Amino acid sequence: MEDKIITTLHGAGGIESWDIIEKLIRGRVPRDLWSTPGGAGLDVLDDGSYIKIGESYIVFASDTYTVKPLFFPGGNIGELVASGVLNDLVMMGARPVAFMDNIVVEEGFAIRELEDIVDSMVRTLVENNVALIGGDFKVMPRGSVDGVVISGFAIGVSGKPPVVDAIKPGDKIIVTNYIAEHGSTILAAQLDMLNDAPGLKSDAKPLVKTVLPVIEEYRDYINAARDPTRGGLAAILNEWSRSSGLTIIIDKGKIPVRKEVAEFLEMLGVDPLTLASEGVAVLSVRSEVADKVVEALRRNGENPYIIGEVVEPKSRELRGRVVALTEVGGLTIIPPQAYNLPRIC
Numbered sequence: 001m002e003d004k005i006i007t008t009l010h011g012a013g014g015i016e017s018w019d020i021i022e023k024l025i026r027g028r029v030p031r032d033l034w035s036t037p038g039g040a041g042l043d044v045l046d047d048g049s050y051i052k053i054g055e056s057y058i059v060f061a062s063d064t065y066t067v068k069p070l071f072f073p074g075g076n077i078g079e080l081v082a083s084g085v086l087n088d089l090v091m092m093g094a095r096p097v098a099f100m101d102n103i104v105v106e107e108g109f110a111i112r113e114l115e116d117i118v119d120s121m122v123r124t125l126v127e128n129n130v131a132l133i134g135g136d137f138k139v140m141p142r143g144s145v146d147g148v149v150i151s152g153f154a155i156g157v158s159g160k161p162p163v164v165d166a167i168k169p170g171d172k173i174i175v176t177n178y179i180a181e182h183g184s185t186i187l188a189a190q191l192d193m194l195n196d197a198p199g200l201k202s203d204a205k206p207l208v209k210t211v212l213p214v215i216e217e218y219r220d221y222i223n224a225a226r227d228p229t230r231g232g233l234a235a236i237l238n239e240w241s242r243s244s245g246l247t248i249i250i251d252k253g254k255i256p257v258r259k260e261v262a263e264f265l266e267m268l269g270v271d272p273l274t275l276a277s278e279g280v281a282v283l284s285v286r287s288e289v290a291d292k293v294v295e296a297l298r299r300n301g302e303n304p305y306i307i308g309e310v311v312e313p314k315s316r317e318l319r320g321r322v323v324a325l326t327e328v329g330g331l332t333i334i335p336p337q338a339y340n341l342p343r344i345c
Contacts, residue, residue: 008342015336017231018239021045044164047088047226048156057158061088064151068343070117072189074182074202077150078121080345083206084229084278085152086128090212091225091281093163094156099125101135101152106145117148128208130154163215165224165284167240171310172290173248174283176211176302177203178256179233183275184264186344199260203279210300211281218293224284227277229345231336234273236282237322238336240310247318250308250334251325273334276344284310 009016026034026042034042038052048061065081075083082099089096101121105114125132181203188194207227215222226236233255241248257272265272285293290306297304313319322334 009340011230011342018336040162040164046163046165047091048094048162050092050094050158050162055159057094057160057162059089059092059094059156059158059162060153061085061092061156062151062153063088064149065345066149066343067186067345068146069186069189070113070147072202073185073194073200075204076117076120077148078117078119079124080202080204080278081150081152082121082124083204084227084345085154086124086130086206086208087227087278087281089154089156090207090215091163091227092156092158093160093212093215093219093222093225094158095212095216096128096130096154096156096208098131098133098155099152100133100154101150102138103135104138104140104145104149106140106147107142109147114148117150121150124206128206160219163219163222163225165226165240165243167224167244167246167248167284167310168286169246169310169312170287171223171284172287172306173237173250173308173310174285174290174293174297174304174306175228175233175256176207176281176283176297176304177277177279178258178261178303179228179277179280180257180261180265180272180275181280182278183232183341183344184261184272187268187270187275187341188264190341190343193264197260197264199258200264203277205279207279207281210302211297213300214293214296215283217296218285218289221286221289221293222283223286226282228280228282229276229278232272232274232276233282234271234322234334235336237334240284241322242320242336244310245313245320247311247313247320248308248322249311249325250322253325253327254305254307256303256305274337275341278345
């Protein structure tokens with residue numbers, strides 16, 4: 001990689017991001033140090049990592065947020081970092097117990113705005129009974145950060161082995177709510193088009209109270225779980241199909257996209273499958289319980305849909321591919337190409 005440079009595409013969550021992780025990180029760590037005995041880490045590249053202690057599993061998740069603007073319809077960077085990191089634990093089937101933050105602020109930033117950001121972060125943690133146990137605070141010279149950057153690190157616990165992505169033939173693919181809400185809102189804000197699309201609002205929220213209980217109840221039937229942030233739904237499904245060699249077939253007509261979001265993105269020519277959601281889970285569930293999982297999610301206040309299934313590839317060309325049934329009955333390949341929207345989260 002010595003003759004290349006980093007571009008914004010490397011942070012978009014698509015194939016370029018996978019390339020960086022594989023060559024820059026995983027390729028430099030000895031394979032026997034990718035995880036600890038009984039645990040999982042670089043060997044699975046999931047939303048979190050875990051170690052086994054006795055009969056329990058300690059699960060870790062971390063993420064860094066650079067979103068612009070810092071305040072947007074539906075939330076701000078403080079709520080976003082708390083929700084996003086907690087949701088990574090939820091996708092592993094772990095109950096969040098503790099959180100740490102690392103805040104980097106530019107010199108000259110308004111303390112009142114920083115208070116609002118921290119208040120939102122703390123409120124999200126308190127509402128989900130998660131302790132804030134420490135962190136770090138740094139100030140950078142004016143012009144070197146562009147506002148605020150926040151990293152979050154969270155710890156969760158699970159009595160069962162955490163969910164590690166391993167889709168199986170016959171699985172049904174479930175999304176728990178409307179997709180592309182956050183990505184479309186940030187895109188509109190960055191293009192100064194919020195007044196042209198007044199119905200847009202980020203879906204940033206923790207899934208501790210709505211999705212985690214369902215994952216805990218049906219843990220033995222859920223083969224994979226992710227939140228479709230950077231790269232959107234397309235990136236998650238392609239990662240699952242690529243790592244398993246299986247084919248995922250989705251029905252585009254069943255993918256939930258709110259009318260306001262669909263109209264805004266259609267105007268720009270952007271596929272909603274490539275944009276981030278910050279309050280949605282994607283589950284690969286054994287078919288015999290898929291309807292029960294949908295019912296349980298709905299009782300908890302989510303708006304779930306079964307959008308497709310996992311199948312054995314019928315040809316070499318479909319191995320490790322995501323295939324969509326279009327609204328007119330045709331078939332199309334969904335590539336792992338993320339929409340290049342810098343600072344979306």
